[in-house]
Amino acid sequence: MAIALIVLAAGQGTRMNSDLPKVLHEVGAAPLVGHALAAGRALDPERVIVVAGHGAEQVTKAVAGLDPDAQTVLQEEQLGTGHAVAQALPALDGFEGRVIVLYGDTPFIRPETLEALAEARADVTVLGFEAEDPGRYGRLIADGSALERIVEFKDARDKERAISLCNSGVIACDAALLAELVAGLGNDNAAGEYYLTDIVAAARAKGLSAEVVTCDEAETLGINTRAELARAEALFQSRMRAEAMENGVTMVDPETVYFALDTYIGRDVVIGPNVVFGPGVTIESGARIEAFCHLTGCHISRGGTIGPFARLRPGAELAEDVHIGNFVEVKNAILGEGVKVGHLTYLGDAEIGEGTNIGAGTVTCNYDGVMKHRTVIGANAFIGSDTMLVAPVTIGDNALTGSGSVITEDVPSGAVAIERTKQVVKPGLAVKLFERLRAEKAKRMKKGS
Known part of the structure; x- marks a missing residue:
């Protein structure tokens, strides 16, 4: 009917x-x-x-x-x-x-x-x-x-x-x-x-x-007051936790894990304490979400490891065996199989090929104040720590960027890109500068008293 x-x-x-x-x-x-x-x-x-x-x-x-x-x-x-x-x-x-x-x-x-x-x-x-x-x-x-x-x-x-x-x-x-x-x-x-x-x-x-x-x-249960809304949230979370565990999900501390209505988690996923799922999250079997992660609008494939302290935002698409470490944020980015992003990194509006390693402190500079731009990194590339990738920019397969570089131009496959000013060392100057600054500070304090 x-x-x-x-x-x-x-x-x-x-x-x-x-x-x-x-x-x-x-x-x-x-x-x-x-x-x-x-x-x-x-x-x-x-x-x-x-x-x-x-x-x-x-x-x-x-x-x-x-x-x-x-x-x-x-x-x-x-x-x-x-x-x-x-x-x-x-x-x-x-x-x-x-x-x-x-x-x-x-x-x-x-x-x-x-x-x-x-x-x-x-x-x-x-x-x-x-x-x-x-x-x-x-x-x-x-x-x-x-x-x-x-x-x-x-x-x-x-x-x-x-x-x-x-x-x-x-x-x-x-x-x-x-x-x-x-x-x-x-x-x-x-x-x-x-x-x-x-x-x-x-x-x-x-x-x-x-x-x-x-x-x-x-x-x-109908919702008419803020108190009833809070009770409904607690009831919803309790039901979702029980359902997840019944379906083969391990939670280290279930009472600290929060689900959304449409959260989907496959069997044998392990979820650490204090994890929050916003709308639109799909996690395939065998993935692991460490403590203090916040996930919204993302897809994590089999074998992925996330966190601790990671933030996945809408449009984050992670292929199998991707590793996202602590204090990493990913938004509107596609990460190929086996990509490793260890720590302290922002990847937005990006596409990253399989096997690529993203060093600590890397940022895809995707916003110019008016429009968003895309960064494309090929397979098996190595992005050195503290690399700023100023989009739009493309890094080829098997390419390498030197630590501390600001990359504004495309890097061909197999190439090394290093962008740094020459280091200058002036012996004894630090001591003189600190002495001058301390004297200035003492002068201001005496004048203020």
Whole structure:
């Protein structure tokens, strides 16, 4: 059956006390709405519609970056979840299949749970959970898995508030039926809003079926405050660490390793303490990441060794058996097989051939204040320590640069390039200079007193 997703992301998030729309606050280096989109994408949906409201321009831009195929629609007035879904329905025109309504501030629903919703046979299916503390959640009035109605906390009687089976807000329904039921919603309730949850009672009144699919309460965790955001981050990291170790990753001190939503790590990778993964990191099997590294937007191939204290930035592509040592930064650079970059080096906008050794203190000078330029180094070259490579420049295969050189012109394959001024030695001059400076210092101190 074809699947479409509606992701509700229009709320202001007043309790976050922020200028940023709530769904754009991050967990695992990804906006909250990105987690909902990622979970939903596991169903291979035919259409994805995100309903934006507060900060709609920011949300639309973020969604486009997260999922270019998603469509964003505007809910100008926030009149309830039913009203929000109504704004999305025109974007489903012509769609025939099942619609799942998700929430942009609920990041932990698992793809397996959404699959269960997609496969449910009832006309309307609601995702519920047994709450340890039901609090102000809406209650599901059910007989087994058969659902009678949903009662919002504000409208519930004491007997209904004693029920622990609660509503997550996530609903699955046939597209045509959803449109029919939403069109009939009213707002005669304590909040004066159009509740999406009222479609359950409306469906039952038509003699249609409704049922509950349940999940663990942790999957339904919504984010409304900074404290809840922090708890969500801790929960996310705990899950990612456990999943990584289950998949064959070794972590010396798991509690100090931080993952992003899309981090991919192969088996038999070893990760040292205090390592941070930003978005877009892929590490192939058998690599080793030493302590205090920060990696974002990079690809490390099999057998790579990184760090300690290394920084890999977006566009860093490392072939097999590349070594990146301490205090090395790599950005938008391709390093061939077996390249060694030991320490204290910056490689930006560069291409480096296999087997090349980059000496300590080397810098690819890639920015002229206006534009970026590229450095190309061939295979099996040797770049001496403290070499400044002023891009655009090309160093050929098997070439060598002398330590302390500033290379501004291309170096042919097999050549040696040395750029230094002649060393001048003046015996005794250092002693005279220091005596003069000390005398000047003493004179200034006496004058100041």
